[in-house]
Amino acid sequence: MTTHAQLDDRYGRTRSPRRRLVGWSIVAVLALGAIGFLAWTTVSNSLNAVTATDTGFTVDDDRSVSATFQITAPVGQPVACAIEARDEEHGTVGWRVVQYPASEDHTRAFTERIPTLSLATTGFVNACWVP
Template identity: 80%
Template sequence: MTTQALLDDRYGRTRSPRRRILGWTIVAVLALSAIGYLGWTTFASSAASVTATDTGFTVENDKSVSATFQITGPTGQPVACALEARDEDHGTVGWRVVEYPASEDHTRAFTETIPTLSLATTGFVNACWVP
């Protein structure tokens, strides 16, 4: 044994195997807890998210446009969507918020009319959410 090892052993500066195992156990528990927490928050936020896919639009006249779209969201919860109509200069000329009741269908298709102030060139879903 070296002089340093003898001194460490004499004054108790060496780590016992039990203490080393306890330290690694604490590190493992903290790491697994962090992974579990991150996994749960990722799942919880994605389970309540709503996605919308525009499938088409029809300019009815200079005062309205119809937007056709599908929404995919959580089952058993109501969904609200903001619909928007824009003109050729990309200015907003119409806006409407629609609310849909809870359904057991995961994906649903809708066609909604958006009232406009002037002639629109497009109609689409701006955003959807669970109210």
Template identity: 70%
Template sequence: MTTQALLDDRYGRTRSPRRRIVQWSIVGVVALGLTVALGWVTVSNTLGSVSTTDTGFSVADAERVTISFQISAPVGQPVACALEAQDEDHGTVGWRVVEYPASQDHTQAFSEEIPTVALATTGFVNSCWVP
């Protein structure tokens, strides 16, 4: 027997298979708990999220842009959206926040006009959220 083995035996530093099984079981339970928590956070964030799809825009003149878009939002929740118009240098020339009441439809289509301070070259939905 080696010196290390004699010292381990003398001072009770031997590793039993049962201890190793308990340690790996604890690691497994913690990993499973973290996986479940991550899954719950992901699902709960997805259930309350709002997604948008820009369907078009038209520049009427140097003072207004009309934006068409669709919103997919949770049923029964009001939604607010920030609409933006930009010029050819990607500078913001118009901005508007619109609020929509709660609806029983999951997806809705809208068309909104944004007042601008200069000629815009594009208009789009910057973001939408549940207030």
């Protein structure tokens, strides 16, 4: 009578140590490749990232508000920012896109005037990007 182990050996149901080593090597190479790809995409995305920080606003009159903000952008790249004014019901009453030329400064501060349709209660940066 044949045993279970003999049948496994006869029909190749067991893995040799060499085959097991090759399998784990393939898994390790794929894992290292995935980690390398994720690291590369993280670094490349952060190189062109632009961040904006609101530092204040001033309601000039019924038809305008001034927003003060600071941007951090890549050196030598032009930047565009969308600035927005809202009323007390959180409705948009003014909107403007401003573009800034390339600069050697990593961080810059700006104050921009936003024309509005009615009295605004706030002014802020909606988004900034490298065009």
